[in-house]
Amino acid sequence: MLNRLENDISTIPNISIFNKECLDVSMWHGLDLVEEAHRIFPVIAGRLMFLGFQLEELGMVEEAGRINSLFEYESIDLCLDDFNRFYREYKDGKKVKPEVVMKILQIFVRIQTLLPIEDLSGILNVSLIRRVTRLFSDFLGTIQGIIPEGIPEVIDLIPILQKFIISGNSSGVSDSELICAVDDEKLYRQAMVNRLAHYPHTLHISYRLRISDDTKCPILIRADMDRFxxxxxxxxxxxxxxxxxxxxxxxxxxxxGIWVILTPEGSDLRYEVPIPGATQREVTYVGGRLMSVMEPGKEDIRIVFPSVN
Known part of the structure; x- marks a missing residue:
């Protein structure tokens, strides 16, 4: 992996030839991705730690040990702390933008070498794995002057939303799959790991899907399926x-186009917490346009996608 990363970096043009606009885009996009890293890696660490605890409780000590040894969160956290220190120096006038951009790239290269993506892919949600791998690829593209973009295709919007909602409430591995695997100890133990590792992303949230009376199904939009x-x-x-x-x-x-309006409800909503910058940018890479985000007086998120006639 390190050789591949070194080869990728060798193709990057010298930062000194960037114009101001390109440099600004690289820096602010990079800062968004570092912020995303600060969120996503504690999530991974927490899920793996809880999975290891559950496996130990069930007497699956060998599997628990393997899970606990997979992820070097402390090393990744040190990388992010190193960048935070560097960025504070920039804010104090001790560093300049090109140095910050190169520091972001350096940090992502270090993190990539610490991530056993193949091993994690068999345990963590595939969506989470994709988001982790894009931290580097999206920034690498940006620094080369290539704005990340998805691979648009025609997708039927309602089944995708329904799949997301249903999968968020599923157990990952069904009871019948566990029963079928019980005579094969290796297969059964792997199925148990997968069952316990599954994190239902709608566990604490209920989703209500509505369609306007004048909107006819199927609702076809042009967007990148995975990124969406x-x-x-x-x-x-x-x-x-x-x-x-x-x-x-x-x-x-x-x-x-087709408008998707997300309106959150709750007894104690924290509207003061902004939507992460990387999440906002992702709407563009998906193929949509972010028309509004939550703020006082606008308590919903509005996205419009190109429709397919």
Missing amino acids: YDFLAAISEYFEEISVEIVDIYIKTESD
Whole structure:
């Protein structure tokens, strides 16, 4: 992996030839991704730690030991702390923007070498794995002057939303799958690990899906399927963070496309917590346009996607 990263870095043009606009985009996008890293890696560490604890409780000590040894969170946390120190020096006037951009790249390279992606892929949600791997690839593209973009395709919006809601309430591995695996100890233990590792992203939130009367199904939009699903997972984590209890998803057709309006509800919503910058940017990479975010007087998130006639 390190050789591949070194090869990738060798293709990056010298930062000194960047114009101011490109440098600004690279820096602010990079800061958004560092902020995302600060959120996503504690999530991974917490889920693996809890999984290891559950396995130990069930007497699956060998599996617990393997899980606990997979992820070097302390080392990754030190990398992020190193960047925070560096960025404070920039804020104090001791560093300049090109140095900050290169420092972000350095930190992501270090983190990539610490991540056993293949091992984690068999345990963590595939959406979470995709979001982790994009931290580096999206920033690498930006620093090369290539704005990240998805691979748009025609997708049927309602089944995707329904799949997200249903999968968020599922157990990952069904009871019948566990029963079928019980005669094969290795297969059964792996199934148990997968069952316990599954994190239902709608565990604490209920979703309500509504469609305007004048919108006809199927509702076809042009968007990147994987990035759209990953955006839903990211925004769900944000909703959980601000104490959302119910999310109303309202779909309507307008002259400029298909509107998706997400309205969170709850008894103690924390509107002061902003939507992460990386999550907002992801809407563009998905293929949509973010029309509004939650703020006083606008207590919903509005996204419009190009429709397919």
